[in-house]
Each structure stands twice: as C-alpha cells, then as structure tokens.
Amino acid sequence: MKVQQPTLFGPPPLPPASRRTDPATSHAAEREVSRSGRRLTQLQAVLADVRSHPGATAGEIARRTGIDRSTVSKRTADLANQGRIDRGQPRECAVHRRQMTTWWVNPFFSGGNDHE
Numbered sequence: 001m002k003v004q005q006p007t008l009f010g011p012p013p014l015p016p017a018s019r020r021t022d023p024a025t026s027h028a029a030e031r032e033v034s035r036s037g038r039r040l041t042q043l044q045a046v047l048a049d050v051r052s053h054p055g056a057t058a059g060e061i062a063r064r065t066g067i068d069r070s071t072v073s074k075r076t077a078d079l080a081n082q083g084r085i086d087r088g089q090p091r092e093c094a095v096h097r098r099q100m101t102t103w104w105v106n107p108f109f110s111g112g113n114d115h116e
Helices: 024-035 038-052 058-065 069-082
Strands: 085-092 099-105
Touching (some): 038 069
C-alpha cells in the first residue's frame, strides 16, 4: 500500500481500514471506529508502545496496552502503511511463545505529529 504524505494544510488522512472487497458490515465497523475516535486512540497507544519498546510484537503490545491483539495487528499495519513504523525480523513473542513480526519506529518518518 502507498504511504500517504502530509498535505500543505496538515497531516494525511487515516488510510482506509477496510478493503473495497470487504462486506458492508466491515465498512460500517470502520466508520464507527473512526467516527468514535477509537481508531485514533488505538493508533496513538500502539505507536507510543512501539516507541517505548522497540522490537515489540503485536502480542506484547496488546498485553501492555490492553488492546486486543487482532486490533493491534490492524493498527500496526495502519502505522506501517503511513511509514511511521517498520516491520522487523520475526522473533519468539514473550506472550504467545511463537514467531511473530517485530515492530520498530521508522527513524526517517517526517510526516509531522498528526496522530501522536
């Protein structure tokens, strides 16, 4: 997915959380989580955790933030698509005891403080 760049007038919009091919219920859920502010709050919490714990897995982030692991996985994908974080080498997750992707803050991201 293409990384969205900041505009002259502020940060880039959040990328879509559902695909065109997803059922209508997924699109409705996306609208609700975005409208309510939960998606932004989740993005902020996940990004803060990755900053504090570089190389964290989704399972570890979920345990520390209290956000469901599947939701953490969605938000790490959102943040990676924005260019804010990068996928690292998999390692054994301290929570799930299986290989999981690690997440690292992208030191070259210069998109502003839009979702912090």
